[in-house]
Amino acid sequence: MSKSLRGRLLAAIFSLGAAGATAAPAAAETLADAIAMAYETNPVLQSQRAAQRALDESFVQARSGWRPTLNLSAQAAWNDNRTPRAALANPAFPTIQDGNSGQARLTFSQPIWTGGRVAATVSAAQADILQGRENLRRVESQVIGQVIQAYADVRRDQEALRIRQENVSVLQRQLEESNARFEVGEITRTDVAQSQARLANAQAAMQNAEAQLGNSRANYAAAVGRNPGTLEPEPSLAFLLPPTVDEAFSVAEQFNPLLRAQQFAEQASRARLAGARAERLPQVAVQSTLTFGPAPTDPFERGLYERDVTTGVTVSVPLFSGGLTSSRIRQAVERNNADRITIETQRRTVLQQVTQGWNQLIASRANITSTGEQVRAARIAAEGVRQEQQVGLRTTIDVLNAEQELRNAELSQVSARRDEYVAAASVISAMGRLEGRNLVPTVPQYDATKHFRKLRITWGWVPWEEPIAIIDRTLALPPTPQPKAKPVEPAIPPGLQPPPAQPVAAPASR
Known part of the structure; x- marks a missing residue:
C-alpha cells in the first residue's frame, strides 16, 4: 500500500479530537457524486471489467478452429564419419567423410468440417461471455449498493453523534442545575449522583458514536475512494x-x-455437451506441404535443392477411444x-431477496412513522417533566428518564430512515436496476460490448x-445450439x- 493511499485511509478515522471540529469542505457532496466516482475508480469494478475483456478473447480463440494454420519448419545437419583404415575393404577409400544437409x-492446413467441434x-x-457480462452487472450493483449503504451509514452516524453531543450538553446543564439546587438544600446528594451517572453514561455513548462514525467513514473511503x-x-x-411487490418479482425474474448469469451458464454447458457428442463425428481438412531439400546447405550449390509440393484432403474418423468419448458425453x-x-x-x-427487501422496506417505512410520532410525544413529555420539576412535582430521575427516552426516540428515527433507504436500494438491486445508467446517466457508461465488437475481425x-x-454448424448431428443475448x-x-430545497420562510411583517 502506498503512503498516499494509507494516509487517505487513515484520515477516515474520526478521532476524539477530530470529532469536536466538524469543519466541512466548501462544496457539499451528493450521493450521485459518490456513485459516479466509485463507478469510474472502484478497483473491484475495474478488475471485473478487465476480467470481462480477457473473457472476450475466448471467442477469438474458439473461432481460430475454423481458420487456416501455416507452419514453417527447417532443419540443418552436419555429419562427420571417421573409419579406421584397417576396416576398409578398399584402402584407397578415405577414412574421414563429412558433409551437411538442410x-x-x-505446411498449410485448412479445416473444412470439424463435425461441430469448433461450432x-x-x-x-x-x-461464457454473456454470463460474464451479467456477472459484471452484478458486481456493479454490489459496488453501488456498498456506496449507498456507506453513504447512508455516514449520515446516520453523523446525526447520531450530533444527538449524543446534544445529550451530553443537556446532561451537563442538568448536573450544574442539580449541584446548584443541592447547595441550597432543595435536593439530596442522591439526585446529584444520578445526574453524574447519566452524564458519564452519555459521554461513553458519545465516544462509541464517534468510533462508529469513524468506521463508517472508513467504509465510505474504501468504497468511493475518498x-x-x-x-x-x-x-x-x-x-x-x-x-x-408482484411487479418487483416480475422484473427480477x-x-x-x-x-x-446462471441461465447463460446452462447454455454454455449445453454447447459443451454438443461438443462432446461431436467427438464421435469425422473431421475433414485440406492440407498442402511445400518441401525444399534435403540437400547440402552450401549456398553456392543452390541447384541441388529439391522441391516437393503435396496437396490433399484428410478425413479423420474416430473408431474406438476406449470409452473416453462416451464418458465425456455422460x-x-x-x-x-x-x-x-x-x-x-x-x-x-x-425471489427471496426481493421478498426480504420488500418486507424490510415496508417495516422501515412504518418505523419512520412510528418513531416520528414517538419523537414528537417524547419531546413534549420531556419539556413537561422539566417544567413540573421546577414546581416540585417531578424528581431529578424523572427528568433524566424523560431526556433518555427522547434521545432514544431520535436515534430510532435516524436508524429507521437509514434502514428504509438501504432496503429500497436492496429491492432495486434484486430487480437488476441498481446500475450506473439508471442512477448517474450523465456519467459516461462503460459498454462491455464495445471491446467485444472490436474482436469480431482481428488479425487471423x-x-x-x-x-x-x-x-460446421449446420452439418453437426444434432445441430449445435447458438446462445442469444437476452433483452x-x-x-x-x-x-x-x-x-428539493427547503422553502425559506418569509420574514414576518412588522
Missing part, C-alpha cells in the same frame, strides 16, 4: 421502485443478473443437468471463415436528483 518445409466451442465461448465531507440528504429512489450431460437445476435455485434466491481473420462456420431493460430516467 531441409525446409512449409460447439464457439457457442460455449459466446455463452473521505466523506458534508453529505447532502439522500435523493429519492422512488423512480426505480415498482408500485407492487427478467433482469436480475444472478439469475440471467459427464457433460450431468453438468448440464446441474446447471439447469441451479437455475431454479437462483430463481428462488432472487480470413474471408472464407463464415462459410466454413455455417457448414436489456431500457434506462429509467431521470437518475438521482438532488432533494
